[in-house]
Every structure is written in C-alpha cells, then in structure tokens.
Amino acid sequence: MSEALSPSSPFLAALQGETNAPPPLWLMRQAGRYLPEYREVRRTVPSFLDLCLTPALAAEVTLQPLRRFAFDASIVFSDILVVPFALGQQVTFVEGEGPKLDPVRDGAAIARLEFAGASERLAPVYETVERVVAGLPDGVPLIGFCGAPWTVATYMVEGAGSKDQAAARRLAYGDPEAFQALIDTLIEASSAYLIGQVEAGCSAIQIFDSWAGSLPEDEFARWCIAPTKAIVTRVKAAHPDIPVIGFPKGAGPSSEVYAAETGIDAIGCDTSLPLGFIRNRLQAHLLPVQGNLDPVLLLAGGEALETRVRTILETLGEGPFVFNLGHGILPETPIENVERLVALVKGA
C-alpha cells in the first residue's frame, strides 16, 4: 500500500502488510499482575470477573501499561470466559486455582445456554472499550478480543482448565452434533461480541485459540479452522476493514493451513514455532506475523534476552511484523526487563 493511504498507527499498518522499522510492539497480558498499579486496583474488587465487568476499573488497568511503556497497541482488559458467562454459564475465578465453571456436558445443557441475554451481560465490556478509547494516547489503537470457540468450549465442557482438554475432545468425538451446537452457539456469541467491541471503538481484533494444539488435523479443521473462519466472515461482513489476528497456540505445522483458510489478516505465533518456519511458511507468502519471544526469557532477562530480541528482529523485521511475546507476560516479570525490551525493539 502507498504511504499516503497507510494508517497513522504502525500496528495497524503492519496488519495491513506494511514493513515498519522498528516494528510495532505490544505484549499479551500487558495489563496485569506484573504491574504494582494493577495489583492495587485488583485488591479493591472481590473477584477477577468483577474487575473485567466494572468499566471504570477495567479501563483503568487497560490504560496502565501505556503510561509506562511505549507500546503501539492496547488490548481490552477482559477474559475469554466472559462469553460463557454471558451465555448464562456459572463462571468463577478461584484465586490460585484458575477458572471454575458449571460444566456443560451434553446436548441438553448446551441447549440451555441463553444467547438472548448475552449482549446485555457483555455491555460492561463495551463501556470499557469506550472509556479506554477516550483515554488512549494518539495513534495507539485498542484491540478487542475473544477466545476461539474450540478453546472456550474446552473450559465450558471441562468446567475448568485441563491438561489435555479430554472432556471436550471426548464430547466432540462421542456426540459431534451436540458439540457442533455448542461451537455454533459460540460462533454466534463471539461474533456478536467482537462486533460489539468494534462498534464501541476497537480498531483490531485478536482471536485466542490457546488449545489449538490438542487436536488431530481433522478435528483442527472442524473445531478450530471452520469456527474461526465463520467468526472472521461475520465480523468482516459487518466491518470489512477491521483487521483480525488469529492466535492458534500450539498448532505447529497446522499454523500454515490455519493462516491460509481462516481469512485472518495476521497470525500470532507461539514461542515454540521456529523463526525460519514463521518467516518462510507464513510471513513470506501468506500474511503478517506477530510474536514470539518466550515470556520466561523476558522474566529471566540478561544477555540471553538481548540476543534473542535481536535475532527475532533480524529474522522477522524485514517483512510485516508485530513484536510480541509467544504467550502472556508472566506475573513475576521485572518491570525493568519490559523497559529494556521496549528500548531494544525501538532501537534505543
């Protein structure tokens, strides 16, 4: 695209295929526990879900990292499980144990999910978006997000996080019609949710498929690629110019077919994807890429961090690229390591 037509945001420009030097930078979970000012706000509400659904506070914590770091994008402070919550499923976050849900294990339970009230239950997130957009620095766009139907379904069926997502995989094999009904409900609800975030002011979307790596290829095609494509199609039908980043964590070699078939504009790459694969199989002929610094290396810091950041910049920086982690920032990460990362990426 010509310079005249490029958006003023280097992040949005990268998603449209532009190469920027230095590349734009943001971090998954950049609003979060590694920041003392986040922990301060978190202490004032009884639960994590309260924080997600209280617009003044969610907006505040969304904006916090932007006050410290020269990130090129912000992302709504929320959780992928607000969608099951919006569908009427009981969702709680137990400190130190992760989410607990009232599991949805058969067709009858799936049929009881309530799409009708979802939009109202998600209204606080839209208000958060409006507040954040009003408070963001110029040229820093806000990313809206949702969990991919497969990943959200694994929590809904298991009733919690799980090592191998066996409950959802078992339901998908044993009663594919019921599981398809769950996925279809999630496609509807997630599309509406993303469109709602865009209409409230988000300039880009990310779809997190954290458990994409647990499926064989046929199930990956059916439960990851097809639902993601359906969501992208719906979002683009409503808002053709909104860029969508897909993040199929752990998909490995299947990242390529995911990138080619879902209709996404850019792909998030996890830490385990080799840089040569990202450059040659994804960035060079398919689409812009985002990633993939190891969050543990950001936590550890030191010379190894500097070396790796340079390698990533050298390997991926000559094409359309958004610098990010390969997974969310860890709560124990020292703030000075984030400062150093920003300086390294920005070439200071």
Add this chain to the structure above:
Amino acid sequence: MSEALSPSSPFLAALQGETNAPPPLWLMRQAGRYLPEYREVRRTVPSFLDLCLTPALAAEVTLQPLRRFAFDASIVFSDILVVPFALGQQVTFVEGEGPKLDPVRDGAAIARLEFAGASERLAPVYETVERVVAGLPDGVPLIGFCGAPWTVATYMVEGAGSKDQAAARRLAYGDPEAFQALIDTLIEASSAYLIGQVEAGCSAIQIFDSWAGSLPEDEFARWCIAPTKAIVTRVKAAHPDIPVIGFPKGAGPSSEVYAAETGIDAIGCDTSLPLGFIRNRLQAHLLPVQGNLDPVLLLAGGEALETRVRTILETLGEGPFVFNLGHGILPETPIENVERLVALVKGA
C-alpha cells in the same frame, strides 16, 4: 534390506526401515489402569513407585496386555522419574495429584545428586526386564525407555508436573551452567540406564521427551536435541544395533531437525502432527515413523475411530511405520475399543 536379513519381529523390521503390511502395533502405556488385572496388582502395593521397583509385579503388569492383545512389542513397566529417584532425589507419587519431588533449583542442589549409587537403585528395573523377556511370546521384543533429560529436568526443577515448565526454563535461562550440569548428569544416568536395560534383554529403546514443545528453537536445540544425541551416541557406542525411537512430543515443525540430528532410528509422532507432515517431512526421506492415533478417539470409539485408523494406515502404511497412539492410552479406555483397534490394524 533383504528378507533374509530382516529380524523376525515386524516391529524391529519397521525400525530398520522395512515396510510391513499390516504394520506392527503397540500402545504407549499399554500396561496400565485401563486393564482390570493391572488395577488388581496395583492395589497390592502402597505406591506406584513400589510397583515400578518390584520386579515380579512390574514384570507381571508388563506382560498383562500381551495376554489380551496381539501387540507386536512390549514396553517395560516403569516411569521416567525412576532416574531422579536413582540420583537420590526424593520422588513420591500422590494419588490423583501426580508426582512430587524435592525440587532441585540451583547449582548446589544439582551438585548433590549422587550418580554413584544410581545403578544399584535401578537394579530392580533390570531384573524386571529379565523376567519379562523370559515370559514374552516369541517374536515380541521388549522396549526399554527413559525420559529425555529436558523432560526429566522439568520435573526435577519444578518438583512436580507443571503447565508451562516455567521453573526449569527459568533456571535454564538464568543459570545455564547449573542447568547444563543437571542435563549432563541426566545424560550420564540415562545412558547408563538404557544400556543396563539393553544388557538385561531389551531389543529397542524409546526416549520420551514429553515437554519438547515448550521450548523456543535455540533452547530446543540445546536442551532437547543435543542431550538426546549424546544419549543415542553412548547407547550406540555400547550396542550399535539397538534401534532408538525418539518421541519429542509437541515439537511440531522442529520434529524435522530433531529427526535429522539426534541419530535416532525412528520418531514417535504426537496426535497434533498432520499425517501429510509426518509422511512428507519425516517418513519419506528421513526415518521410520510411529504414531499417532488420538487416545481420546480410542476412548470414544465408534465409527470415527474406524475411519481414522483407516486414514492413518492409508497415509503412513506404505512406508516404514509402527502403529501407535499419539500419547499414552487413557485409563477410562474400554477394552473392547482396544480389541477393535487391533482387529482394524491387523486387517481382520
């Protein structure tokens, strides 16, 4: 190779590059909780580790699945954590919680590991091997195994299983010399352990790298490929004809470099690796492959199982191939599904 030179075991023949129709078949964790006769034996000992280290019982449960199913190989009933146990680390298995170890978190703790007594502590496993070999059906070889140093180290450093192996990764970044010392100790101990199993009667070896998927490529090269290569080199120096299967679970696109550089004879493929990738990038030009049926699909059974088994056989059966799961068999798996699988693979 000519027919005259091929081993009488179709499993060993496949590892040497022969194509067999039907392919040989065994299942990871084929001796285990899905069998009522296993649960019966398990009840007679206080802990899982006792079962691993009581030769008469470990041999009995190793042989149990061979009495039911026409598997083409058996595998020693043991656990990858017998090696840290042999090195003097406290290891316990808490029912329903997984292993707990007294964590080894710094150079001093690593230096205290006792290689000298390891062989004696592992002697029960060698006795198990001898007992199993005496009791196996003709033409069914016994596979010895160990965990790869990286995977074993993740448990040793964390003190338990973990979602992201962060403690080990953090130590590896923060104090690479200490972590290298741990890996070197594990290379020593694991090589000796594998050689001991071979000398007791095992005809093949598998190295399980269950957490290979959690590392970026440079760390994958250093902590997965290099130590595995070191072990293969030592085992082959002592026993040049022993075939070694490497199983770098979750390695994705990096499976290719792992297959090319470690010196293994065959590669175990997890469930998420696409069949086209396995055939074209691994089997066609590098080495025999083993895998990769989803254990959840074996549990679920039905028509989907039959269809998938046929697809795997059609895609991988025309080259050197060992049929297996992509991960261990699940405890809830119905025995009749295993019977159906054997019949399907054997073409009955």
